[in-house]
Amino acid sequence: MRNPLTAVAAAIVAGGLVLQLLFVPLLLLVRGAWWGLVLVPVAATTMPLWSLVHEAIHGTLSADRRWNDRCGRALAVGYGAPFVLLKGGHLLHHRYSRTRKERTEVFDPTRTTRTRAAPLYYVRLLGGLYLSEAASVLLAVLPRRAWYRLAARWDSPDTVTRELLERVAARQLRRGCAGTNCGPRSTPTATGSISAGSRRWRGSSAGRSRRPIRRSVRLTGERHAFCARGHLRRRRAVQNRPRRRSPTIGAPP
Template sequence: MFRCSNDEARRGDCLNRRLILVFSLYALLPTLVVPLMLLPLSPAWGGLLVPLVLLTNSWWAFQHEAMHGTLLHDKRANRLIGRLHAIAFGASFDLLRWGHLLHHAHSRTIRERSEVHEGERPSVGFVVAYYLRIGGGLYLAEVIGTLVLLLPRAVLVRLVGYLDRPDNVVGELGVRLLEAPVLRAARIDALCVLLFHTGVFWFYGEYAWMYALALAGRALAVSFVDNAFHYGTALDEPRRAMNLALPPPLSALILHFNLHGAHHLRPGLPWWQLPSYHRAHDLGYQHAWWPALFRQLRGPIGAARFETA
């Protein structure tokens, strides 16, 4: 019932092509249009960056479709669009893609449960790392991880070995990214990220602080939402995630990314089919959007609490 028919596939491609145009304009506005065309008219145009930052998670959801290969049926076109938008976002497409696919494989296992600590109390370092992660650190790690890929391969191998632990996916991510063709493409992306965003800062000139604030807002928006769908959910169930209630127009605005539980059950389902799947399987909502986001501020949760729940 939920497999795309040929007609549905064509409609989906048509809809996504329109989204490609919309989000390509979105990506160009803060990087080229604002600094080169609008700021010379008046610094007040910098205010346009605020709504663009607020739409960060819509753009992320669009890129998420490319990561799953559901943006376009043409695999080469899907990958090209994904890479271009990832560069504008500030990271390598393959780093984002493999990081996300490993999230699907290991979510809520010991390798990927960022708020869960062992022992009676979390260490100070764990607490600090947790709040840094949801406060923008996830995006910062993606940007830094991208630039690190420009280092010699031998250095990367040693770095992966040093960072790999049972409670992260660095080892598996490294195995995939260090394959010759993948690393070559990721390095091209990394170089483009470095040159492109350096150029954007140069375009802004004396207003470079505006772009820096926009990137900080992007970091917060992406990082704060990322684990909200999983915070406090049952352990060792990678296919489990929460569906968060939003008014239909806002759900559509973020490409139904709030239906994350449905997405984890059917990762290959295009965004526009998620509402039908969600209704047909009576998946319901486990929290409302905003309360789910802010409940993360309660901080780390002890693993023992899950065992006694």
């Protein structure tokens, strides 16, 4: 942990998670239902728990990216929502902050009425947002096509729901897929192929020795094809660049 206060909060949250997930259901509730009141003070750790999840979302919980994501997923279990959806939704919140897609607290009388806007706002404010995040765990059993159908159905210029579902479906479902409806196989290009997974290769299809392109960012899903197109454009630009000829001795200026 980079901050001592973060380490203290992590210890408190870890103790609360062990208490509510192990001790209370397995040891205390079997002795009496009144032991469930122990969870009342545990509810006070909800805000520190979300603070740690927030640090993991922005990659500042740990200097190691892998451990950062692993800790974020473990904390999201106690929070009750998938880490990938929490991360994607929160980053989209920062991306579209103060825009039309992320202004749930703004009331526009030219588009709606106070009678229609107030109930939805207070439902979202008093737990509706969290309940929707917790219920999103049910989407894990759906195939990718169902994700895209839900994204199209929930499309609205006032929310980021469609972009969030499409982003998760493209990057997290069927890892290593280089197209929309393909499996984990390589995608041929004009100068070589991009293999499935996190390793990408370049080389000619005539059989030259291929060497991996090392990158720190793991590209998954449809971003493979996007990376291939960008790599081809850069390579063609370098090949078509005019070369300067060195001046020969005795040549006229």
